[in-house]
Amino acid sequence: MSETFDFVIVGGGTAGCVLANRLTADGRFSVLMLEAGGEPRSIWISIPAGFSKLLVNETYNWRFATEPEDATQNRMIAVPRGRGLGGSTLINGMIYVRGQRGDFDGWAQMGAQGWSFDDVLPYFRKLESYAGPVSEWRGTGGPLPVMEVRERPAIADAFIAAAGESGFEANPDYNGDRQDGFGYYQVNQHKGRRVSAEKAYLAPVRHRPNLSVLTGACATKLVMEGGRVVAVEYRRGGEMLTVRARCEVVLAAGAIQSPQLLECSGIGNPEVLRRAGIVPHVELPAVGENYVDHFCTRMNWRVKVPVTLNELSRGPRLGLAVAQYYLNRTGILTLGTGLAYGFVRSRPGLSGPDVQYFFMHASYANAAERKLDRKPGMTIGVTQLRPESRGTIHVASPDPLAAPVIRPNFLATQTDRDCMVAGMRIARDIVAQPAMSRYRDSETSPGPGCETYDDWLNFARANGQTIYHAAGTCSMGRGGVVDSELKVNRLRGLRVVDASVMPTIVSGNTQAAVLMIAEKASDMILRSARGIETPAESRLARAASIR
């Protein structure tokens, strides 16, 4: 006998926590959430500086990696993903960026009806509790606290001033009416502590009698009967179990594992499935295609004065920083990955910024593992906001516990290569400005020998990483995997709600958009379950009656 719930959510990550909260709010529906990882217990989760520890943590991080590809010099690039209640918000950099109006208007133009900026803005406002100035763009009563980073080291002020000398204005709120400019990042923290999706959405409602949460429960297969997904098979504690869904199964396993579970269940491109030894049941060629991520290079400089995290986080100074953190919840332990930001247009004629910068007064001997240099240093991460290159994530075997094959296909288009090169050149120009002269020593990476277009491109190929924003692999819109209601095409009883449904990646870090997607999806799911027609459904019904 298997248990039955109204909704079964697969994945207790960022989107999963929002869904668990909203779908149980009125008490009418029973919900089970299956999460492969565990409870978030490590102290490194709540301390923002714990980010670097979590990047290589085996418990809270799936630690995927890309296949080696020619374009990035046959390196395997790390693809961390959060594991446990809260998902990737347990281990992420906490940077809060919504993206640009044009991102969402672009989704609507690609067939994602109801996802234009004007449609999604109310959900962005609903989810956040912004500590900055009140405006028509920002929300103040939502579950997720959003505030500017508290630390304001003089070297970061100098970086922002140098950007001004290069012709880029300061912008007090890049999540407001325009993204362009420089300033301090906004982060999801409260009193110097990380606020994950688990903290913001799940913990406050764990007591609800209609919500069940199973950790250590890894979904292995979606069970279909007559074109409808009716149940989920999962493994827990060495046992194989099944749970049935009366209304819907909601897949929220993230952009790497949602396509994986679809494929392991026989939903996808029949050729890909057969190659992996899986019998195809539902033909959906877009599953696992359209994989997009933010490729990022990191430029480093030696700094003349000992004001960087390289020295401040060692020896007795670290002791002081720990004391400061526990006494006041301030200091360097409140810093995650981003301190000062920049959003710039790399060439004229663009409708919005196409390059994002991450300035940090720290430098790493090993960027992937975040091992700090011993001498003072600083880093500017350079990323292209809207890459054109598309890769794939597919299974290579029927084993749902085996890692899927991740092929990002970075730098595949001329636009992407040009944008990265232009972005790095602008960063060098900013650091060369007088405002940075007190701090700037030598550029160590790529270094002064890097001058020609090919030098820059080779540097990117040899050193670029991702900034961990996998998206697009179960995309919404024309020819995609899900429709505008996030229902999986050609099936009933199944939706996907996570970063994988983005038709194109948003211009910025992705968690805010995932939270928005899950907030909007919750409304759509509840409307269906309560028997209220959505506008899209009533249009379809009208069209059918006319025929």
Ligand SMILES: Cc1cc2nc3c(=O)[nH]c(=O)nc-3n(C[C@H](O)[C@H](O)[C@H](O)COP(=O)(O)OP(=O)(O)OC[C@H]3O[C@@H](n4cnc5c(N)ncnc54)[C@H](O)[C@@H]3O)c2cc1C
């Ligand atoms: C290291 C890192 C740093 C980042 N930094 C930032 C940042 O600073 N700002 C920002 O905006 N974004 C950042 N991101 C990206 C952002 O966190 C993600 O885009 C977002 O959290 C993804 O949400 P999701 O719901 O799609 O997936 P996730 O939050 O990853 O949730 C998926 C969940 O599903 C579970 N799961 C997977 N497979 C199964 C299965 N078969 N059965 C049961 N459970 C399963 C996973 O364990 C996980 O808990 C970062 C991401 C990472 C990894």
